[in-house]
Amino acid sequence: AVGALVGAGLLFLVWRRRGPWWLRFVLGFLAAGLLGGAYLGWVRRQAGLPSDAITSPKALIEDAQRAVERANERQRANEQGLFELEQQ
Structure with a gap:
């Protein structure tokens, strides 16, 4: 303010x-x-x-990069869970 x-x-x-x-x-x-x-x-x-x-704009860019990394990790975990279900 x-x-x-x-x-x-x-x-x-x-x-x-x-x-x-x-x-x-x-x-x-x-x-x-x-x-x-x-x-x-x-x-x-x-x-x-x-x-x-x-x-600074740099802080926003870093926040966005961290959000993308977290989304990618969740996607990998979901794919791994689906792969394990298919193997059963």
Whole structure:
């Protein structure tokens, strides 16, 4: 929540168009990064995963890879169980 508020404040400063163009560019870029990280943190919390207020895309990719590994393990266990039933 704090990251989102800081990002919104930075976007407000950029929107007011005060200061040199390069400062507005840097503040806009920083605000976009903070708001994006806050959004990714919110997505992880909604998925029931432990999360900080601001999360990187790398954390989401790693979560997805772990989920695929768990699904593959369950699939292998199911196939092994079916194979054993067919052998009886």
